[in-house]
Amino acid sequence: MSTKMTYLWIKALHIIFMVTWFAGLFYLPRLYVYHAMPENKSSFALFSVMERRLFVMMTLGAGLTVFLGSVLVFLNMSVLGTAWFQVKLFFITLLLGYHYACFRIMITFREGKNQRSHRWYRYFNEVPSVLLMVIVILVVTRLF
Numbered sequence: 001m002s003t004k005m006t007y008l009w010i011k012a013l014h015i016i017f018m019v020t021w022f023a024g025l026f027y028l029p030r031l032y033v034y035h036a037m038p039e040n041k042s043s044f045a046l047f048s049v050m051e052r053r054l055f056v057m058m059t060l061g062a063g064l065t066v067f068l069g070s071v072l073v074f075l076n077m078s079v080l081g082t083a084w085f086q087v088k089l090f091f092i093t094l095l096l097g098y099h100y101a102c103f104r105i106m107i108t109f110r111e112g113k114n115q116r117s118h119r120w121y122r123y124f125n126e127v128p129s130v131l132l133m134v135i136v137i138l139v140v141t142r143l144f
């Protein structure tokens with residue numbers, strides 16, 4: 001296979017795992033919305049199981065997206081010098097921070113220590129949509 005073809009296959013896989021990652025980033029905070037509703041108290045233990053499984057899946061997605069993205073950088077070092085890529089890296093850092101925040105929240109729920117309202121989680125749930133739009137627009141249009 002030509003180098004160009006290999007590069008494109010890796011890029012395709014990079015996008016596929018990014019979608020897996022985002023499936024979790026969209027749905028896990030949604031589970032927190034339900035988990036934070038007092039009327040769902042009888043299902044609290046079940047929510048914790050669902051959250052843990054989803055978190056494992058989305059962490060695999062995150063790991064593979066970052067790994068394959070790094071392989072792309074290795075095969076095409078010149079991107080490191082472009083402004084759009086540096087801005088992309090900045091937003092990826094925010095995304096990883098959000099992922100970590102999801103982890104912390106999962107632990108808080110598991111320990112029965114959640115203090116936040118379901119309304120708060122509804123706002124928290126909007127963050128990945130904004131980051132997804134910013135990153136995809138950035139990498140596709142290369143505005144900078």
Ligand code: HEM
Pocket residue numbers: 011014015018065066068069070072073079092095131132135136139140
């Ligand atoms: C550390 C994490 C990441 C690294 C190192 C990385 C790196 C890269 C590189 C080097 C390319 C190829 C650019 C080119 O061919 O010129 C690429 C493509 C792409 N990345 Fe990432 N990426 C990462 C995370 C993400 C995330 C989180 C998203 C989405 C939210 C994303 C979405 C895309 C898309 C849509 C493309 C295809 C762009 C195109 O060729 O038109 N990447 N990435």
